Amino acid sequence: MISATNExxxxxxxxxxxxxxxxxxIHVVPIFVPALRERVDDIPVLAEYFVSIxxxxxxxxLKRLADDAMLALKRYPWPGNVRELENAIxxxxxxxxxETITMKDLPPEIMQAAGRDSRAxxxxxxxxxxxxxxxxxxxxAGAGGAGAGQASEVGRGAAAERGPEPAELPLPQVQSIVxx
Numbered sequence: 001m002i003s004a005t006n007e008x009x010x011x012x013x014x015x016x017x018x019x020x021x022x023x024x025x026i027h028v029v030p031i032f033v034p035a036l037r038e039r040v041d042d043i044p045v046l047a048e049y050f051v052s053i054x055x056x057x058x059x060x061x062l063k064r065l066a067d068d069a070m071l072a073l074k075r076y077p078w079p080g081n082v083r084e085l086e087n088a089i090x091x092x093x094x095x096x097x098x099e100t101i102t103m104k105d106l107p108p109e110i111m112q113a114a115g116r117d118s119r120a121x122x123x124x125x126x127x128x129x130x131x132x133x134x135x136x137x138x139x140x141a142g143a144g145g146a147g148a149g150q151a152s153e154v155g156r157g158a159a160a161e162r163g164p165e166p167a168e169l170p171l172p173q174v175q176s177i178v179x180x
Contacts, residue, residue, distance in 0.1 A: 001026065036078040036085060043074050046082060050089035051101075063093060068103040072114030 003026050012018035055062050096105045
């Protein structure tokens with residue numbers, strides 16, 4: 001049996017919040033893995049692994065992370081740990097049209113951790129940005145061939161859920177959309 005927790009079980013046993021007999025039953029070979037923010041050197045290895053996995057899973061040619069994007073990933077504190085990194089990479093692989101994922105493709109919270117002004121990047125994102133191009137492609141605008149009808153239904157629902165284009169909103173509203 002493998003179990004994991006982010007709590008200190010020894011303290012919980014002392015405080016009477018965790019059963020002592022259960023603690024000794026599961027505490028056979030403890031393995032302590034530090035948070036990702038404490039293992040910065042693991043980030044490039046994990047990020048490249050997730051890029052290869054999600055490119056293959058989505059039938060995309062292999063993409064790469066530019067040096068500035070990798071540096072930003074290393075500077076971000078990753079409160080959600082490896083799962084958050086994996087989700088961010090999956091989103092980048094899907095949402096980036098280019099072969100190279102650059103700083104401009106990163107989510108605002110990661111850009112901000114890298115010392116960039118994420119608010120300006122969001123508010124000034126042009127209509128021809130990656131987000132606009134992807135929503136048009138999903139909605140079938142300008143797309144031909146098989147499957148356009150299916151993509152159209154998904155695209156309309158996604159566009160309705162997403163709300164107005166960020167460039168159309170004043171800055172304070174943009175931040176609340178990003179936080180959702």
